Amino acid sequence: MIYKVYYQETKERNPQRETTQSLYLEAETEVAARTLVEDNTDHNIEFIEPLEGNFLDYEQKNPEYHLTEFNK
Incomplete structure (x- = not known):
């Protein structure tokens, strides 16, 4: 399944809607998607x-749509 992950670049600041970013990734479950992002980013x-x-x-019609893949 494809997941859209909303995130802030760093854990050091409080989330602000204006700085929220997103990425797309493929994972078996939502838990697996969270684990992939947590293990490979800050x-x-x-x-x-x-x-x-x-x-x-x-x-998928969004020009910024692309699946993020992490090296295992």
């Missing part, structure tokens, strides 16, 4: 949203 995860159906189609 991001402060705000929310993880599963994408499927029309929601996924809409996101």
Whole structure:
């Protein structure tokens, strides 16, 4: 499944809506998606949203859409 992960660049500052960023990744579960991001970045995860159906189609039309892959 594809997940959209909303995050802040660093865990040192309080989250601010204006600086929230996102990435897309493929994982088996939401827990696996969180683990991938936590193990490979210093991001402060705000929310993880599963994408499927029309929601996924809409996101894929965004020019900034690309799946993030982490080296294992």
